[in-house]
Amino acid sequence: MSDLRRDFPAFDRASGGSTPTAYLDSAATSQRPRQVLDAEREYLEHHLAPVHRGASAAVGHSTTLFEDARATVARFVGAGEREIVWTENATDAINMVSLGIADASAGLGGASARSLALEPGDEIVITEAEHHANLIPWQRLAAKTGARLRAVRVDGHGLWSIDDLAAELGDRTRIVAVAEVSNVTGYLAPVADVVSLAHARGARVVLDACQSVPHRPTDFGAMGVDFAAFSGHKMLGPNGIGVLYGREELLDVLPPARTGGSTITRVTLETAEFLPSPHRFEAGTQPVSQAVALAEAVRYLEAIGMDAIARHESELAARIVEGVSALPGVRIIGPGVGVERAGLVAVSVDGVHAHDVGQFLDEAGIIVRVGHHCAQPLHRALGITASTRASAHVYTTDDEVDRFVDALAGVRGFFGVSDAPAAAVIA
Amino acid sequence: MSDLRRDFPAFDRASGGSTPTAYLDSAATSQRPRQVLDAEREYLEHHLAPVHRGASAAVGHSTTLFEDARATVARFVGAGEREIVWTENATDAINMVSLGIADASAGLGGASARSLALEPGDEIVITEAEHHANLIPWQRLAAKTGARLRAVRVDGHGLWSIDDLAAELGDRTRIVAVAEVSNVTGYLAPVADVVSLAHARGARVVLDACQSVPHRPTDFGAMGVDFAAFSGHKMLGPNGIGVLYGREELLDVLPPARTGGSTITRVTLETAEFLPSPHRFEAGTQPVSQAVALAEAVRYLEAIGMDAIARHESELAARIVEGVSALPGVRIIGPGVGVERAGLVAVSVDGVHAHDVGQFLDEAGIIVRVGHHCAQPLHRALGITASTRASAHVYTTDDEVDRFVDALAGVRGFFGVSDAPAAAVIA
Amino acid sequence: MSGLSGLYQEIILDQARARHGDGPLDHADAEHHEFNPTCGDELTMRIRLDDSHARIAELAWQGDGCSISMASASTLAELATGRDVDEVRELIDGFRAMLRSQGQGEPDEELLGDAIAFHGVSKYVMRVKCAMLGWVALEACLTEAGSPTHPAVE
Amino acid sequence: MSGLSGLYQEIILDQARARHGDGPLDHADAEHHEFNPTCGDELTMRIRLDDSHARIAELAWQGDGCSISMASASTLAELATGRDVDEVRELIDGFRAMLRSQGQGEPDEELLGDAIAFHGVSKYVMRVKCAMLGWVALEACLTEAGSPTHPAVE
């Protein structure tokens, strides 16, 4: 995959010293290839016009590009076109579901939305490992409806088990919301089991697919999940666009959380009637240039092949796990050596705060993420406040992850918590 | 202003015939200058990194660019930095207010949010001329809280009067939501009067500034409005970004409609505490490259001067109004000859449906907007279902609006509703 | 024919003025209201079937819209009144296929009759909905009236 | 000094280990909790003023954080304990100004004492919050304790 690095202008970035910067924060946001940047610019320079409104040929052309982008993304994740809603980001997509269900529970959306409504005593099941984006919206929904939020606990590695999840499910379970891939542990959730357990209880499954869709083959239809969310900026696409997937029959009745122009059929001063999915959710001017660019990102990923990408990244993860597990005083969060995991590895360094680790690595030209990664409950369960995470994407190289491991080896020495000498990377 | 057309790649667009396309749909979405496109690309190629999270210099630099963009936009509209919240678009910004107030009314946000809460019988006042984005969110808020929505009616030109607005206000009025500039009539609302009348009643003013901020000097602080909304894509900036303005003390207590990462201080499995404004509202990964580009759009507009832009566009509007008022069977919606208005003019052609008018103009290389412009109640009040709107921006020329008027002269002849001969523009 | 005159053929402008089938219909077997959210245009279609439920005995519509939508409803009224339900379903399928052709191919004149005048509309994506307005409404009426679904489904 | 050794001067690493002032404080006049949402670090500052309310008699903090935040709290404890409230406010203002300097200018050693070791932090925007953690908490304590606001406002 080393050839494709040339597609990424960011990697030409002049770096201070002789070694180029190693960008190991793709789980936060990915770099973008020239093809994606060019596609957006091409649209903006030559095809920019409103969509879905007006009679002009320019509007028709712009509308076609916009809806073709939807079709491309839909195909990429095994969805129908009416099952793909543009949102601001993945967080927005999850909120679209939780807020819509809150509205349905309050009687908005009428009889057709009643099947989505929650009642006091109903239960929502999540895990302790969830990103705040897949936690706080459910807390708010519980607060609004009187439903109870139950969390599957994690073990000392930050992992949860399907048995524990099964034990949390009950007759009142209405929603099960989990990440397909944890953004801290790299754990791959057994989605098929989650779906069958949840559906057996009559509960709906909301999948946080932020860390999976950009990195491995996805078929929401085949998986049978009810809703799913992911973001453009983590899959070589633009900021400012996310995707809500939902089964058509659910999206057609879910009340729209945001309202405004383009979502309606007839509007009077007193009432508004909403269009079917996806347009009922897309209030106001949409991220059109971003949709066009996201479709290009999909084509770019597909040209490489999602299987090849998953393989590449799991090799990199294995390389990091192996390297780090030889380092004294460095603890790996998530699955250890030999266990399948996604291309991201978070570690905790005994006696050195993650911010200091991150600073040390930054000085060595290695960009990682330090902090709680929007997963405070998980970190609290592990007894730490923050960790250091390296994450990969298609463009990440063996050399980059080796540099990460090597630099990590010098951290404790520098901060004087072991006898190891400070690494040579320090100026 | 004719020199600056060279800044807009869209105007190099190869047009089918000898005359270039006249883009007269800027009120829907504006074209973007090379400077704005380049600024976004520069960020994406050389500075792309997460913001506000991590310890690296790259994150620090990206964060600085992102927050500097906020400061630039804040200054542009007479706001403090903490008074500017990034949203998906203006529609999202208005929803952020209406949904936050709904949450406050349901007890979320606790005691500090109580001053924003509505009770059954409270009143929200809008006008019949509002865009659906400034209508439906208030309908929903009324439905959720038991508040009443009252609408100031328009006259036969689609205009409302400040006296009629005053008459709708009462002791129970809590919110007054109006557009500073109507996207159909081009009417300039007497905002100072609206604010003083509303504040005298203890009501808060929400200003839909979508059609004003991109076209004339704005100082929300001086105006004294409580909240305001506008979009990037109408002001030479990108899609996928909008702005909510709110007075700091209100934003600090308004419950966040969307929840997720980056909005919080401490999160447990049971609860989350939210940051002050603006970060409490910015859930998930933000439109960072779009913010950077929007700041560049602001600099571009400022370099021309907002006063000069307003003058330019009001001259163009006068030119259209004068030209159109000489055409038999063509009715101007909004203020007539000699009355100050914004740079957009909608017309209704007797006997010819707006879609047919739009098609006819499109064939003549003139892109306008036809339809109800997301203002169905206004059109219904005028006894029509749709109208044809020409709208200008800094780059619009006299020649373009003259071509619009000339082509309009031929419409009724072509469709056989008068004896006028079909214009020569028809192939 | 290219440009505007390809779209607005004389026959279309004539049909828009003629508005065949415009009016109320009492004792309808089915009624369907269609709304074009883009422009706010609306149309209500009503039909009465014959006793065997196999034939459209009467058809009438009321509505307001652009010349394309009005002309296509008028043309439809002429083509569908008195015809077998199965044939009309075939006609609607053919009309939809023609409108989705983006100006490609030759429309089937035998099947579509005067409706081939709308072939030019297929080049104008934003107007396809206008041309379909009455036809979609009729299709919904046929379904509502419980007539057997045509095998060549969409 | 450039790079890491400019940021993590020996004195800072020493202070981070020493944690002067780390511990509980009974009968505090003011207490303030600060939280850094970026990394989840937290710190609680407690102070007791003397009878005139013009001097910080005792100061203690408890918290968990990176070496920069711990070292700066430790340094602050050494500098502020026993000092006049007015002087301490001046010290905090000066420290904040230094941290906002982005590496520019020369810090005022007379005013800041050992705290000038944190000058290097000002080049690292993402770490300024860490260095300010204890200082912001102390500032809030002083306000809470009702001491007169220093005239040289921010």
Ligand SMILES: Cc1ncc(COP(=O)(O)O)c(C=O)c1O
């Ligand atoms: C007056 C007015 N309000 C609100 C909007 C909605 O703006 P956006 O679509 O960018 O959310 C528009 C533009 O369509 C408008 O003209």
Ligand SMILES: Cc1ncc(COP(=O)(O)O)c(C=O)c1O
């Ligand atoms: C697992 C997971 N869920 C949700 C999110 C939120 O995504 P976004 O910030 O794009 O809304 C992220 C990324 O930050 C994530 O990793």
